[in-house]
Amino acid sequence: MSLFNFKKKIFYFAIMSFFVQASGIGDFANYWEGYESLDSPSSSYQDRQVFINLRANDLNEETLVYISNSYFIYNGYLDWADHYFSYDKSDDKITFSRRFNTPLGIIGSHDLIYKIIDYSPERMSLEYVSSDSLTIHKLSVSVASLSLPLDILPRSASLESNYPNPFNPETSIPIVVNNKSEIIINIYNSSGQLVKEIYKGLLNPGEFLFKWDGSGQNSEKISSGLYFCKLIMQDRIISLEKMILLK
Numbered sequence: 001m002s003l004f005n006f007k008k009k010i011f012y013f014a015i016m017s018f019f020v021q022a023s024g025i026g027d028f029a030n031y032w033e034g035y036e037s038l039d040s041p042s043s044s045y046q047d048r049q050v051f052i053n054l055r056a057n058d059l060n061e062e063t064l065v066y067i068s069n070s071y072f073i074y075n076g077y078l079d080w081a082d083h084y085f086s087y088d089k090s091d092d093k094i095t096f097s098r099r100f101n102t103p104l105g106i107i108g109s110h111d112l113i114y115k116i117i118d119y120s121p122e123r124m125s126l127e128y129v130s131s132d133s134l135t136i137h138k139l140s141v142s143v144a145s146l147s148l149p150l151d152i153l154p155r156s157a158s159l160e161s162n163y164p165n166p167f168n169p170e171t172s173i174p175i176v177v178n179n180k181s182e183i184i185i186n187i188y189n190s191s192g193q194l195v196k197e198i199y200k201g202l203l204n205p206g207e208f209l210f211k212w213d214g215s216g217q218n219s220e221k222i223s224s225g226l227y228f229c230k231l232i233m234q235d236r237i238i239s240l241e242k243m244i245l246l247k
Contacts, residue, residue, distance in 0.1 A: 025062060031053050033144045035047045041135070054066045064084070069246055069247060093113055096114070158176045160176060161174075168246050171211070172211055173229055182201070185210060185229065185231055222245070224247045227245060
């Protein structure tokens with residue numbers, strides 16, 4: 001073997017040692033945010049903000065269910081369509097699938113198979129190329145992080161799950177107050193930045209319902225994505241709920 005070929009092999013194995021492969025479908029179950037690009041005969045765009053919420057499928061351990069604001073992989077208006085995410089470890093590819101259900105059964109499906117260009121537990125890059133090579137869709141996303149500490153305090157008030165969730169354009173936020181308390185209800189994005197203050201003041205014992213219309217602090221409209229509602233007392237976060245704005 002020549003010295004040149006030997007060096008090439010050493011370089012190849014060094015590069016491959018840095019490649020990380022997902023161990024299974026569960027590695028993808030998370031909230032992902034990033035950007036997508038599309039190049040097709042009917043539509044094209046670059047670096048559009050995107051989120052994908054992948055979570056466990058209670059009916060099938062081999063797939064995940066998902067929602068997204070990417071119209072290329074998800075259609076929230078088809079309430080009779082199921083959206084599944086699957087992972088082929090042997091080919092290192094993932095599939096976004098739609099199954100169209102009716103009372104008579106499944107009448108069709110649509111599968112989009114993506115090559116994993118880059119993957120780590122915190123980020124991944126995916127690419128879909130149609131069979132005729134005319135449509136190319138790329139996703140570059142990272143796990144959404146929220147650096148908000150959650151403190152345990154006596155539960156004089158609690159934040160319940162908002163509904164509907166996902167929502168568009170408005171969601172309801174239930175609060176239960178056990179003792180008279182000064183509270184703050186804030187909405188944050190996945191980067192931990194304040195989006196809107198929903199309420200600040202004194203509440204007597206009882207059940208309360210607050211509304212969020214998907215707007216920012218200055219009534220500006222905000223983009224689809226993952227948001228967090230937090231309940232604050234005595235300058236500490238005592239309750240936190242995830243919510244998804246889907247336009």
